[in-house]
Amino acid sequence: MRRIVSILLLIIVALGISLSLAKIPFGAPKTKVGKHYINEGVKETGATNIVTSVVVSYRGFDTLGEVTVLFIAAIGIGAVLSTGRKKAMRETTPASLVLYTGCRLLFPLILIFGTYIFIHGHLTPGGGFQGGAIIASGFLLIYLGCQERRISRVASNMAESLGGLTFVVIGLLGLAFGGYFLLNFLPKGIANALFSAGIIPIIYIAIGFKVGSELTSIIDNLIEES
């Protein structure tokens, strides 16, 4: 019964969707704002990666909201999972030498790669969110491979708070210097240079720290408390 009703519901949803989608051609330019970002983005923000200039500069306030959603999700996981009780140590077999050495060898390389991704976010594909996810995957490797190694929660909370604080403070500095939140008040520099695009790399580095430490704390909570 439930199955039939839900299949009927899905058919209605699919009909509605296909009727509305028939009017949207695939592969044709649709928005004027996207064209404007492509034509004027490098001149206006200094970042050669237009996606980055949209994420951090044109829609920077939106990104602050998204980072807040991520923060709330991480807080929620901590609140749901942490019991405060000391868990009895699970019986674990120590990792073999190959696994242990491999993890310890790969971990700094993954960290360097993630840092590269979020420092060059305004020049190449990548940015704070992607670099943060790569860094968290490095910590996940440590958690899975070298079982007795744990990161300090204080340090990860510090990195998270510093990242969020940098984002907000830079936005407020823009308000103080020029009149609106997240104004790009630093010099734009030459396009395609590492030190260019004003506040965009600084904000993306802050986002990288924030996302990396948040995802790491999610992994930590899921492994430690469950």
Added chain:
Amino acid sequence: MMSFLADYIYYIGAFGLILIGLYIILVKHNLIKVIVGLGILDTGVNLFLISVGYITKGTAPIFSKPGIDSEHMIDPVPQALVLTAIVIGVAVLALALSLAIRLYQHYGTLNLRKIREQRW
């Protein structure tokens, strides 16, 4: 018919994923399967947003060299939205899984029908 398929194949795939995810959420009783359905739904929505922004023979909107042709660059706005949506999707999935862990510890089952029958 074939040209219709060729033109709209990405939309069809994305909405296939969305409908599969919705079906799983509506019908399945196992909480883990419902969360997997949520993940599939999330992927379908992301794929749909990306394919709306695509332009035929498009390139990535990055001026990696001076004098690069900006005529065929794809729309950067959906890409920027999906970029954040992916990370948030991961966080929401993790939150749902942690709630599932707590539910299992409390009720001893992940079957939603059985959980509904029980009183605290």
